[in-house]
Amino acid sequence: MLHIVNKSHTERNALSSCLRLAQDGQALLLVEDGVLAATAAAAAASGIAAATRRLKVYALQGDVAARGMTGRLADGVTLVDYAGFVDLVVEHPNNQSWL
Amino acid sequence: MKKFMFVNRKAPYGTIYALESLEVVLIAATFDQDVSLVFLDDGVYELIKGQDTQGIGIKNHSKTYRALEGYDVEKLYVERESMAARGLTEDDLLVDVKVLGSAEMAALMAEQDVVLSF
Numbered sequence: 001m002l003h004i005v006n007k008s009h010t011e012r013n014a015l016s017s018c019l020r021l022a023q024d025g026q027a028l029l030l031v032e033d034g035v036l037a038a039t040a041a042a043a044a045a046s047g048i049a050a051a052t053r054r055l056k057v058y059a060l061q062g063d064v065a066a067r068g069m070t071g072r073l074a075d076g077v078t079l080v081d082y083a084g085f086v087d088l089v090v091e092h093p094n095n096q097s098w099l
Numbered sequence: 100m101k102k103f104m105f106v107n108r109k110a111p112y113g114t115i116y117a118l119e120s121l122e123v124v125l126i127a128a129t130f131d132q133d134v135s136l137v138f139l140d141d142g143v144y145e146l147i148k149g150q151d152t153q154g155i156g157i158k159n160h161s162k163t164y165r166a167l168e169g170y171d172v173e174k175l176y177v178e179r180e181s182m183a184a185r186g187l188t189e190d191d192l193l194v195d196v197k198v199l200g201s202a203e204m205a206a207l208m209a210e211q212d213v214v215l216s217f
Contacts, residue, residue: 008110008141010185033113036144041186062154066112068147068161081154 002088002095003055006032009046014098019047024054029080029088031060035067043074052076060085101212102133107142109217111161112152117145118160120217125163128170135174135211136167137204138196142217143181146192164194178204 003022009015015037022028028051030038037046038059051057052074061079064070073079080088089095105124109116120136127134138146145161152159167173175196182188182198189198199207208214 006113008113008144011110011141033110033141036110036141036185039186045184045186062152063112066150066152066155066157066159067110067144068149068151070149070151 001026002092003028004095004097005030005034005037006097006099008033009037009042015046015048018096018098019051022051022055025056027056027058027088027092029058029060029085030063030077031085032063033067035059035063035069038064038073038077039069040072040074043077048077049074058084058088100131100133102135102210103127104135104137104208104211104214106137106139106208106214106216107145108140110141110144111150112155112157116217117142118158120215121160121163123215123217124167124172125170128167128172134172135176135207136172137207138175138177139181139204140178143177143185143187143192146177146194146196147187148191148193150193161193167194176204176207 007014043049057077058080061081111117150161177196
């Protein structure tokens with residue numbers, strides 16, 4: 001299963017609900033304001049630092065760059081471009097967008 | 100002249116609030132009002148250095164913060180607690196700001212004629 005989160009972790013509970021319900025080994029793609037949770041500065045507080053040890057965590061490159069966070073992501077977070085986004089959707093049997 | 104405060108609490112690009120705030124700030128400045136901008140909560144992300152929006156096809160409005168000085172908008176305040184909660188420091192910001200603690204920020208808000216929320 002692929003989980004997709006597009007909201008800031010400090011503004012909404014979408015990410016915390018996702019992390020609570022995601023099973024080990026599943027994939028999480030952070031997009032739009034969701035990428036802020038994957039910055040090295042925020043990863044401990046957002047839960048992403050812990051999540052990288054049990055989920056495959058991805059962040060959408062364009063959204064990371066737009067927010068000035070290129071090169072500032074936490075360890076264990078993989079950048080993907082739009083083609084990579086499509087690949088993730090295709091690779092997983094289903095996906096959940098945590099709006 | 101009235102004191103106008105713009106309270107920015109949203110991260111950029113995920114919603115339109117950050118850009119809309121800037122537009123109204125520039126309008127207020129045109130009318131020679133006493134304008135101040137406050138960045139609280141996720142609003143501090145609006146001021147992060149090195150924003151590059153080419154990949155998402157949205158205009159990079161962060162450069163506008165650096166141009167505000169030309170419109171005599173020079174009062175930019177960031178809440179210390181909001182930065183700390185996000186692991187950010189003044190060095191991460193693209194403009195000079197004054198960093199205030201919550202109590203100082205509350206006092207500044209209380210003395211405004213108009214507070215506009217974004």
